[in-house]
Amino acid sequence: MRLVLVLALAFVVACHKKAPEPSTSLFDALSDPTLSAADQAARDAARQEDVSRLVENFKRVYFATDSAILDSSSRTALTENAAILSKWPEIKVEVQGHADERGTTEYNLALGQRRAGAVTSWLAGNGVGGSRLAAVSYGEEMPLTPGSGETSWSQNRRAEFRITWGASGTLAGTAY
Amino acid sequence: MFAFLAALAHAQIVIDVPGRADLPVAVPAPAASDPAAAEFHDAVFRDLHMSGYFSLIDPAAILDPSTGVEPGTFSWDPYKLVNATVLVKTRWLPAGDPTCDASGKRVCADLFLYYVVTGETLVRERYKGDARDPRAVGHAVAAKVVKAITGRDAPFLDRLAAVSNATGNKEIYLLDLDGRNVVPVTRNGSINLSPGLSHDGRQLAWTSYRRGNADVFVKDLSSGRVRLVSSVPGVNVSPDFTRGGDLVVARTVDTEVDLFLLDGRTGAESSRLTTGGGIDVSPDVGPGDAMVAFASERSGGSQIYLRDMRTGDARRVSFAGDYNSDPAISPIGDRIAFVTREAGGFDIMVSDMAGRNLTRLTQGQGDNEDPTWSPDGQYLVFSSTRTGRSELWLSTADGNHQVQLTKGGGWTQPAWLP
Numbered sequence: 001m002r003l004v005l006v007l008a009l010a011f012v013v014a015c016h017k018k019a020p021e022p023s024t025s026l027f028d029a030l031s032d033p034t035l036s037a038a039d040q041a042a043r044d045a046a047r048q049e050d051v052s053r054l055v056e057n058f059k060r061v062y063f064a065t066d067s068a069i070l071d072s073s074s075r076t077a078l079t080e081n082a083a084i085l086s087k088w089p090e091i092k093v094e095v096q097g098h099a100d101e102r103g104t105t106e107y108n109l110a111l112g113q114r115r116a117g118a119v120t121s122w123l124a125g126n127g128v129g130g131s132r133l134a135a136v137s138y139g140e141e142m143p144l145t146p147g148s149g150e151t152s153w154s155q156n157r158r159a160e161f162r163i164t165w166g167a168s169g170t171l172a173g174t175a176y
Numbered sequence: 177m178f179a180f181l182a183a184l185a186h187a188q189i190v191i192d193v194p195g196r197a198d199l200p201v202a203v204p205a206p207a208a209s210d211p212a213a214a215e216f217h218d219a220v221f222r223d224l225h226m227s228g229y230f231s232l233i234d235p236a237a238i239l240d241p242s243t244g245v246e247p248g249t250f251s252w253d254p255y256k257l258v259n260a261t262v263l264v265k266t267r268w269l270p271a272g273d274p275t276c277d278a279s280g281k282r283v284c285a286d287l288f289l290y291y292v293v294t295g296e297t298l299v300r301e302r303y304k305g306d307a308r309d310p311r312a313v314g315h316a317v318a319a320k321v322v323k324a325i326t327g328r329d330a331p332f333l334d335r336l337a338a339v340s341n342a343t344g345n346k347e348i349y350l351l352d353l354d355g356r357n358v359v360p361v362t363r364n365g366s367i368n369l370s371p372g373l374s375h376d377g378r379q380l381a382w383t384s385y386r387r388g389n390a391d392v393f394v395k396d397l398s399s400g401r402v403r404l405v406s407s408v409p410g411v412n413v414s415p416d417f418t419r420g421g422d423l424v425v426a427r428t429v430d431t432e433v434d435l436f437l438l439d440g441r442t443g444a445e446s447s448r449l450t451t452g453g454g455i456d457v458s459p460d461v462g463p464g465d466a467m468v469a470f471a472s473e474r475s476g477g478s479q480i481y482l483r484d485m486r487t488g489d490a491r492r493v494s495f496a497g498d499y500n501s502d503p504a505i506s507p508i509g510d511r512i513a514f515v516t517r518e519a520g521g522f523d524i525m526v527s528d529m530a531g532r533n534l535t536r537l538t539q540g541q542g543d544n545e546d547p548t549w550s551p552d553g554q555y556l557v558f559s560s561t562r563t564g565r566s567e568l569w570l571s572t573a574d575g576n577h578q579v580q581l582t583k584g585g586g587w588t589q590p591a592w593l594p
Contacts (some may be wrong), residue, residue: 066477101543102517103478103499103501103517104458104471104501104502104515104522104545104546105369105370105545105546105588105589106369106370106413106414106426106457106458106471106501106502107455107457107471107478107501109383109390109411109414109457110411110413110433110455110457111455112411113411113428113433114432114433114454117410117431121431134409135410136388136389136390137390137410137411138367138385139390141346141367141369
């Protein structure tokens with residue numbers, strides 16, 4: 001994970017040479033040539049922590065069995081997530097749709113996509129630019145809570161947010 | 177319907193389809209005691225048990241002091257004592273045996289198949305194979321025994337493709353039907369799912385996240401070359417080859433998942449097979465490419481539908497329960513195996529092509545999923561969690577006889593190689 005994060009930051013460095021971000025940016029001045037290598041490493045580590053904290057601020061969204069309907073608590077969570085996205089306009093997110101184990105592997109891949117799509121549609125309809133959003137399904141492949149029973153299943157029927165940016169879709173961290 | 181063995185017919189032995197597992201057979205170990213001989217004997221023994229025709233007599237109960245295998249060199253009494261009807265005697269010729277292959281690269285086994293009741297010799301035949309795979313010689317011997325007794329070919333030398341998470345990631349493997357000789361097909365550290373074989377056995381299609389999305393790839397199993405065939409934004413899942421070498425996949429279109437026919441080589445879209453009704457997934461193309469079975473929620477919960485490839489009409493063929501999926505059409509197109517969701521988990525069912533005459537293969541034994549037919553339609557392999565871990569199991573098509581194929585856990589989504 002650490003290596004991936006460093007690569008992600010390196011990618012941002014490359015971007016910044018072409019198009020500097022506004023000074024309020026989380027990733028402001030990443031390629032500052034006046035910094036020593038050690039200072040840059042320390043600064044990068046701090047940025048990494050910032051990203052980790054930012055990721056933690058995204059709320060998960062939960063679903064009923066076989067459903068992709070956003071209930072009121074889901075919409076409340078998404079309102080908060082939309083506020084984060086509006087505060088940090090350079091952030092792109094991948095919305096990951098997940099299912100519990102009570103479907104076939106292949107049906108659950110389709111169901112997870114429907115859940116991720118419901119979330120990205122809602123965000124797009126609430127002011128988040130569609131180009132900042134990607135929907136990916138992981139079906140039942142990445143349960144949050146192992147084991148059988150409604151306690152686990154209800155945790156696993158969910159959508160999560162992962163921060164990405166750029167065409168490479170480089171991993172920066174997954175919301176938990 | 178019934179297969180008689182001419183040599184046995186006069187003795188009123190009738191062998192029906194596999195599943196009764198009631199013909200008493202003795203399979204004493206060969207005299208040779210090297211590890212290869214033990215592997216060979218283990219393969220013969222397990223295959224005959226797997227076949228569902230025989231009741232295997234415990235070798236420890238057979239008290240034959242003779243090591244003779246040829247007629248007249250041993251007594252029938254130890255076999256009559258344990259009520260053996262059929263006796264499978266074998267002689268193992270280890271690597272380097274001059275009467276087999278002095279170079280040591282090949283090994284041999286002599287099979288003597290006897291009908292104990294009359295003392296008739298039904299088969300005496302020599303089998304030769306690679307010294308590195310003594311089990312393969314055992315599979316050939318066991319297949320000959322089944323053929324001689326039942327008139328049917330046995331699938332003991334067949335292979336499966338399946339998913340295992342043994343490395344911590346789901347990867348695709350090929351393995352022998354008895355769970356041995358596991359060979360990786362993918363090793364990308366990502367998530368790999370839903371292997372499907374072309375009908376010439378040369379191409380394997382599957383779903384992988386190696387590009388960060390659920391895309392469909394095809395690997396040429398001889399050259400090892402991999403090509404990306406379906407990668408629309410969203411899901412590209414559940415590939416199944418037509419007899420003609422094209423692919424049916426389920427993939428995202430707008431807000432739903434529909435079935436598409438793709439050129440098997442290029443991935444170019446030939447036609448869209450389904451429209452509307454939400455999720456259509458898990459296609460299985462029937463014999464002659466005449467129809468495709470799939471799971472659809474167009475009537476509410478997931479149910480099985482059959483689409484006529486000529487007219488495009490689709491009819492529902494599952495009616496019991498609120499969640500049926502993963503259809504697999506039998507090789508001659510007379511039955512559909514599928515998965516049904518119940519309170520206690522998932523079970524395997526088999527129906528006729530109209531969805532009637534249901535046979536239940538599993539009940540109350542954990543989750544049972546992803547049925548795949550043997551090429552002769554006599555057997556099914558599926559995954560089951562009945563031991564607490566997900567393993568591959570084989571069942572006769574009537575469900576009466578089931579054996580565990582893999583050990584180690586984490587096995588799912590088997591596909592029988594043609």
